[in-house]
Amino acid sequence: MRLCPGGPLLVRGADVVRDEAGVAHAVTRPVVAVCACGKTGRPPWCDGTHKVVRRG
């Protein structure tokens, strides 16, 4: 895993990602970007919204 500063958590080689509620989301790609900002429109995946929301 790798946290991109101000962006998503990149997860490599996972079969499943569980969200905060414990719901399992199947992973179908070698690397997926999981939202770490909490503003995505399609959780748990990063949709790029972190680029337009302000932090702080």
Ligand code: FES
């Ligand atoms: S980290 Fe990209 S939308 Fe949250």
